[in-house]
Every structure is written in structure tokens, then in C-alpha cells.
Amino acid sequence: MKEIVVISGKGGTGKTSITASFAYLARSVAVIADCDVDAADLHLILKPTIKRKENFYSSFEAKIDPVACIGCGKCERVCRFDAISSENRIFTVNPLNCEGCGYCEKVCPVDAIKMTQKLDGEWYISESRYVTPLVHAKLGIGTENSGKLVALVKNVAKQLAQKSNKDIVLVDGSPGIGCPVISSLSGAHFVVFVTEPSVSGIHDLKRVYELAAKFNISAGLIINKSDLNHEKTNDLISFAEQNNILFLGQIPYNENFTQAMIKGLSIVEFSDDEISKTIRQMWTKIVNFVEN
Amino acid sequence: MKIAIASGKGGTGKTTISTNLAHYLSQKEQTVLVDLDVEEPNSALFIKGKLDKVYIKTRKVPFWEQQTCVLCGDCVSNCNFNAVTKLRNEIIISPQLCHSCYACSELCSSNSLPMIGLPMGVLQTFKLDNLFFIESKLDIGEEMAVPLIAQTKEFVNQNYENNIFQIYDSPPGTACPVIETLKDVDFVLLVTEPTPFGLNDLKLAVETVRELKKDFAVIINRDGVGDNEVEKYCNDENIEIAAKFPNSRKVAQLYSSGELLYNKVPEFYEQILVLEKKLKSI
Amino acid sequence: MKIAFTSKGNDLDAQVDARFGRCPFIVILNTDDKSFEVIDNQSSADEAHGAGPKTAQKLSEYDCNVLITGNGPGGNAATLLEKLNIDIYIGAGDMLIDDALNAFNSNSLKKF
Incomplete structure (x- = not known):
């Protein structure tokens, strides 16, 4: 072949x-x-004609669990991509800015941040x-x-x-x-x-x-x-x-x-x-x- | 005003449209053209200006200090991009894979990975007649376009007033380099051809600018070559068509030899005037 | 001498995979006693970027003298393999490991 x-x-x-x-x-x-x-x-x-369709996961993005988060702000300080912002000590991630480096996850003292695989697209087998x-x-x-x-x-x-x-x-x-x-x-x-x-x-x-x-x-x-x-x-x-x-x-x-x-x-x-x-x-x- | 052509x-x-539009505008008002297609910049092929300044642009990557390193390997697991590798008794950095997140460096217990500047590309400024022209180009083998685009935008903000025309020649596609380019522009002009491929790619581009919540309009290039589906789509979606550049063999020929053409092809010139009017109304 | 083959399968009957970073297995043959070891590299399919360096890191634990593959590693992996002092021979893509070994012994593979 x-x-x-x-x-x-x-x-x-x-x-x-x-x-x-x-x-x-x-x-x-x-x-x-x-x-x-x-x-x-x-x-x-x-x-x-699509015969089989599969999700494609590749890159990662940070997700902050608002319940576990204690609002210390460490994640925002270490992020080099301005992907984390806060309002009234509620921290959120802007997915378009997140590079998936996982630095925030590593420094979070209460494990409130998880890197999750992003659904990046789909792939198909077709005829x-x-x-x-x-x-x-x-x-x-x-x-x-x-x-x-x-x-x-x-x-x-x-x-x-x-x-x-x-x-x-x-x-x-x-x-x-x-x-x-x-x-x-x-x-x-x-x-x-x-x-x-x-x-x-x-x-x-x-x-x-x-x-x-x-x-x-x-x-x-x-x-x-x-x-x-x-x-x-x-x-x-x-x-x-x-x-x-x-x-x-x-x-x-x-x-x-x-x-x-x-x-x-x-x-x-x-x-x-x-x-x-x-x-x-x-x-x-x-x-x-x-x-x- | 920042206008991206994407x-x-x-x-x-x-x-073709960015270079001709920018050169035309510069005869009347202060204009800066910025080529942000840093992987394959080719505005310079048409704007043969006088070189003014050259800047080497760098991005931060870790550098391994062997003397202090205890070879714990934490840096390898702290890197999500496979840019740090431990080979026997050595830590090796693959700069092409590094996203400059600093995790390996700042989390190193023996401070053995200081971040240093690595050249990634060159920013050059040119002047052609009244037009200021800035081109950034990635070094061969560099794959990370976003940091160079970000630094080039910063350079423009520091050196040019925001009330002049700033024309951004954007990279193609819908991936990260485009997002970085379009993030803080005031208006986007989406160039497409009136063909099935053109329409398919335009739809993706429209999805992108809508996601970024940008004001935009469409330019149809090589009008007359294909069908009416692009126009139909724009009408259905309530998208303004800002200009229609006619299909012309002359344009293609002048392009292939790297020439500015708005003052050589009247029907092209007409559309540049239409665009000027549009931009002044924003 | 230890010779590593980028491989489509996990034994000596397999074909050489032309790729380095994303080859599913690496079969390492010890030519002195004809024994072999296998590195399972199927997880390379999960790497978005940098599959090459990661595969090189795995290979570094096996003290190989020679690597036989198809196209040759990309730039990042090549830099790492250079540090390991492994001689790389290419052009063996799709050959059976046995045939690739014969080709190597008769000097008909190209040095990378």
C-alpha cells in the first residue's frame, strides 16, 4: 500500500x-x-455520506470548581495567558485564552482546578x-x-x-x-x-x-x-x-x-x-x- | 482605528487588498499596514519600502542549569507540552514545543530552569511613500505564531496613534493566530471568492468573528468567476458586502510579479474607493 | 549490539513503521543473543504535540546503538537522539524487521 x-x-x-x-x-x-x-x-x-462519526479530544482547558475554590487567587497570578479573571473573588477561566499548560492546576492549594480535555472537533469515516x-x-x-x-x-x-x-x-x-x-x-x-x-x-x-x-x-x-x-x-x-x-x-x-x-x-x-x-x-x- | 483583513x-x-488599500489610504491620511501573517508574510513582496528599523523578537523558554539541578524530573511532569525531556542525566528543552507558561521554571525546587529570551523572529519597519509598513516574520523552524503576533500588536500600540488607519493583514484560517489577530480590532473585512470553496471557508470565518463579537463585512474578490451563492448567503445572514473586486487576469498577472495595481486597473481602483468610503463611515 | 526498530507490531515478525514519534511499538533486538525487548508506544497517539521527544525519552532507557526507521525523526526528536549517540538509519519503512536487519547489515540503508 x-x-x-x-x-x-x-x-x-x-x-x-x-x-x-x-x-x-x-x-x-x-x-x-x-x-x-x-x-x-x-x-x-x-x-x-457519513458512516461513522467520532468526537475528537485533544487540547486541555482548566475548569475551576466554584464550590471547592477558596478564592486565594494563586491561579490568576501564575497564569501567563490572562485566561483567569475574577469578580468578587469568584474565579473563572476564559477558554479562548487558556493554553492548557496546567500551571494553575498545579498551584491550587485545594485542588479546585481540573484540566479537562476539550472537545476539539469530530472525525468521520464516509463513503x-x-x-x-x-x-x-x-x-x-x-x-x-x-x-x-x-x-x-x-x-x-x-x-x-x-x-x-x-x-x-x-x-x-x-x-x-x-x-x-x-x-x-x-x-x-x-x-x-x-x-x-x-x-x-x-x-x-x-x-x-x-x-x-x-x-x-x-x-x-x-x-x-x-x-x-x-x-x-x-x-x-x-x-x-x-x-x-x-x-x-x-x-x-x-x-x-x-x-x-x-x-x-x-x-x-x-x-x-x-x-x-x-x-x-x-x-x-x-x-x-x-x-x- | 484597527481594521483586520482576514x-x-x-x-x-x-x-492584494490589504496592500493596495493601505497604500491608497496613506496618500491621504496617516496609515500603517501591519503584516501579521507571521508564518508566511508576503505583503513585503508588494510594498517594496525603505527599511527603517529591525528588531529581534524573543520569547521566554527555560534554560537548564546543570550545576544546581538535582535531576528530580518534576519539570518533565510539570510540562504539558512534552517540551522538557529527561535523558539519562540530562534535562533537554525542546524550545519549539514550549508555550512559555513558566510552570517548569517556577516550580523547580532547585531553581535550575531560569527563563531566558530565545529569538523567534524579526520585526521590521519600512516606509513606502507615506505608508508605514510593519512586517513580522517567524524564524524558519519556529512554529509558535501567537507570541510574535501579540508582540507585534504591542509594538504598533506603542508607536502609532490609535486614531490613524491601522490595517492588519491577518493570517488565514480560524485557529489561534487568527483569534490573537482579531481580538482587539475595531472592524473585520472578510475576503472571499464567489465559489463553493470560498463560501464554505467564509462560513467558518463568519462563525469565528461572531464568536469574537466583532463588527464585520465581506469583500468578494474575483467577482464574476463563480456563482451567486456567497451573495445569497450574505443576504440571508444579513451580512454587509463592502466591496466586490472584479475577476481580472491582469490583476492575477500583476500579483504574480509582485506589483501594486490599484492605479493600473481602473475597475480595481473603483472598489478601493468604495472600501475607503465604508471605512470612513465606521 | 542493540538495534531498535520502529515497528507496527510487538514482535520480531512485525513490519517497520515509517514513523518515529508516533510508531506504535519499538522492537529492540540484541544481536549478541538474539533476544528482544518491546517498548509499547501506543500512547503516542494521545499526544497533540511533541510525540517525537517523548518517544526518544522512552528509548533513552534502553542503551541502543542503532535505530532503524522509515522517514527519520522530526527536528525535536532528532536533537534528542543525537544526545543519545544512536546512529539512525532510514528507508526501512514497511519492510519486515528481518529484511530491514539484512538491509542494514549489507549497508543498503541510508544514514540519517
Whole structure:
């Protein structure tokens, strides 16, 4: 079983639209995992029917038992995040400010403070409209994506793939370069980097490449909206060549991305023109590379 | 007046609108643009100003004093973030995981973990024409955005009057860095695209600003590219649409090469004027 | 010599898990007498952040000379493992432990 992860540094590069197309092309052999839980959009195309729903607990927050509290104020004094305030010696926690460090719990002389796990969101096993299984998640407001959630979503997807004899786990990866991305890449066999020819696109490619190289994961490059800036497109291609990144192809600026999205379809389902052919070829290249 | 320009996800045109709006406003009134997307700041790609000052920003992390340490291991259990590890006869700090809560340090019985300043990023101030521009950028490998955002806001409060235009280019998403950015602004402009993905991300952003009880309006970028669902949603929810920037290939091209474009694309300029009027009415 | 394998299972018949911090088990083989020990690391799934350093701390109690894994540890864990003087070899993800051992012995694993 091979794990293929699609990532992009900044948003808006068309990563999810391309992942949705790959999901369609791999529909009979893959399990899909959406780890872009900060801005999860893949479900808008895959239109999943939820089969199983689970709560996700990860971060902690302090809770003060008003009966046990003696109003000494130690907790408020040690908190570095202004999360505890008091009115008439009644102490309360502002959950949006609480970091979950537990310092207050440790200094409370009467054990009136308990760190409780926060309900951070939900995760789901679903059946997409291609019947392909999809594992995805939704986080609450002010809750950060974490390596834990990404690892969980990927693990569930891998188990499903094993059980149902699927060859591929296709992952819509997290944005940025922090902990969730590291978790997205960890254990992967191939990483597809989707970018656009802009100053920030090149900058992001370099950062992500460093990460993939350190993890010894083979990488491929897709340039979207490639005709917006030919010079930068060429820069991207030569960076890929110099660094042993498989150049998978380029897609000129194209309204099909939006039109397909409005119809709730992936690009390859929406039309059969050049763009669709290019995306099909990209997927074939990836599969050939991963299988050899 | 503090105005944040935010969006549910990246790539909606947040930076294009912040930089052009701020530069335009600065021709008439004192304006400061603050890039708080500290993980991936890219306003500077468009505001090629003259560098004025550079500040190294630090956050506090524990430092292990071997001589006095009795290796009791309390610090390891007092850290809820796995940032303190005991390896045989050594205490090792992983600064990237530290939230600067001070628990390990202040609860150490032998005072062997004093807190010291660790550089986390750089704050730079620039001037372009009349525009003051502040950019904070996390060092590579730093993951904690919130402390740098908080310190940057503090810097702005100390150095600029509150009655001038302060435009915050916010990080994308709905997580902690966004909450920190929006916490004490006067008004939020949410940028979105008129597409199904745009609508989905806008709904999350609206949930966030409502939770924070902020006044806000929506900017539709690349208007005409998709469908009418965003407008319908805004009407149903009684949300004001402050401006609609037309879809334009010219805008995308100028963006890709890092140029300010309000004085090159008339239909873009028009919407900047609409926004100016809106902001002056707040 | 003691060789640690990040592992999907809790014995020598298991496959190598490509991950370090969040691998469910670590199987430690003593090549002198072919005995083995197992670290149960399934609790790593509960860590929001810092699973890597925590796993490294567990490993520190076993005096290993070599670690064989798939992708290699992230930055925080790598710093800790360096202190432990463990040589890390990567590229063994999904191999059977036995095959990974052979690959290591024939120098075909990459040093991290």
C-alpha cells in the first residue's frame, strides 16, 4: 500500500481541486484522507455520506470548581495567558485564552482546578459519491490542527485501505510547514507539491522541499496557473530539475477549476479537454513512479 | 482605528487588498499596514519600502542549569507540552514545543530552569511613500505564531496613534493566530471568492468573528468567476458586502510579479474607493 | 549490539513503521543473543504535540546503538537522539524487521 500526499504552501493554488481529480481517477483503488482540516473543502466535491462519526479530544482547558475554590487567587497570578479573571473573588477561566499548560492546576492549594480535555472537533469515516471511502474531520473555532489529528485521520485511512485491499491512500495535506505538515508527510511514499508561479509559490516550494528531502520522500511538482508568469514557471521547473523533483506538469490559468467546483464535480469529470488530459497524465506519472 | 483583513483560508486575495488599500489610504491620511501573517508574510513582496528599523523578537523558554539541578524530573511532569525531556542525566528543552507558561521554571525546587529570551523572529519597519509598513516574520523552524503576533500588536500600540488607519493583514484560517489577530480590532473585512470553496471557508470565518463579537463585512474578490451563492448567503445572514473586486487576469498577472495595481486597473481602483468610503463611515 | 526498530507490531515478525514519534511499538533486538525487548508506544497517539521527544525519552532507557526507521525523526526528536549517540538509519519503512536487519547489515540503508 502506498501513501501519496498532496500539499501546497500557501492556499488558493488549486490543491484541493487537483486532489479531487486524483481521487476520481483512483476511485476504485484508493482510500482518501482529508488532512487539510483548517479549510477542509474536499467534501464539497466528494459529497460524502457519513458512516461513522467520532468526537475528537485533544487540547486541555482548566475548569475551576466554584464550590471547592477558596478564592486565594494563586491561579490568576501564575497564569501567563490572562485566561483567569475574577469578580468578587469568584474565579473563572476564559477558554479562548487558556493554553492548557496546567500551571494553575498545579498551584491550587485545594485542588479546585481540573484540566479537562476539550472537545476539539469530530472525525468521520464516509463513503464518497465515488463509493471510495473518505476519512475527514472538522475542528471547532480557535482550535488548531495538530499532528495528533492528522496522524489519526491517516491511520484510520490506512487501516481501511488494508482491510479493503486498496493499494493507495491519497492524502489532501495540511497547509504551511508546521507540525501538521510534518505529520502529513511522516510515513508517506510520495509527496505532490502544487504551486503557482508567483514569488510566494517559489518560496514555499523551497521550504517544503527541505522538509521532504530531510524525510527522504520522493517529490513531484505541479505548477498551476503556469501562464500567469512564464519566467517564474521556468524558475520552478529548473529548481525541480536541480533537486531531483519529478516535474509532473503544468496547467495554464483555467476557469474550469471554478466551473467544475460550482457543479460539484472534479475537473476530470467536468470536461474532457486539454486540462483534464494533463491531470490524467499527471496521475499516471505518479502511479508509475510510486509502483516502481 | 484597527481594521483586520482576514479570510477563512489562504489564497483569496487578502494580501492584494490589504496592500493596495493601505497604500491608497496613506496618500491621504496617516496609515500603517501591519503584516501579521507571521508564518508566511508576503505583503513585503508588494510594498517594496525603505527599511527603517529591525528588531529581534524573543520569547521566554527555560534554560537548564546543570550545576544546581538535582535531576528530580518534576519539570518533565510539570510540562504539558512534552517540551522538557529527561535523558539519562540530562534535562533537554525542546524550545519549539514550549508555550512559555513558566510552570517548569517556577516550580523547580532547585531553581535550575531560569527563563531566558530565545529569538523567534524579526520585526521590521519600512516606509513606502507615506505608508508605514510593519512586517513580522517567524524564524524558519519556529512554529509558535501567537507570541510574535501579540508582540507585534504591542509594538504598533506603542508607536502609532490609535486614531490613524491601522490595517492588519491577518493570517488565514480560524485557529489561534487568527483569534490573537482579531481580538482587539475595531472592524473585520472578510475576503472571499464567489465559489463553493470560498463560501464554505467564509462560513467558518463568519462563525469565528461572531464568536469574537466583532463588527464585520465581506469583500468578494474575483467577482464574476463563480456563482451567486456567497451573495445569497450574505443576504440571508444579513451580512454587509463592502466591496466586490472584479475577476481580472491582469490583476492575477500583476500579483504574480509582485506589483501594486490599484492605479493600473481602473475597475480595481473603483472598489478601493468604495472600501475607503465604508471605512470612513465606521 | 542493540538495534531498535520502529515497528507496527510487538514482535520480531512485525513490519517497520515509517514513523518515529508516533510508531506504535519499538522492537529492540540484541544481536549478541538474539533476544528482544518491546517498548509499547501506543500512547503516542494521545499526544497533540511533541510525540517525537517523548518517544526518544522512552528509548533513552534502553542503551541502543542503532535505530532503524522509515522517514527519520522530526527536528525535536532528532536533537534528542543525537544526545543519545544512536546512529539512525532510514528507508526501512514497511519492510519486515528481518529484511530491514539484512538491509542494514549489507549497508543498503541510508544514514540519517
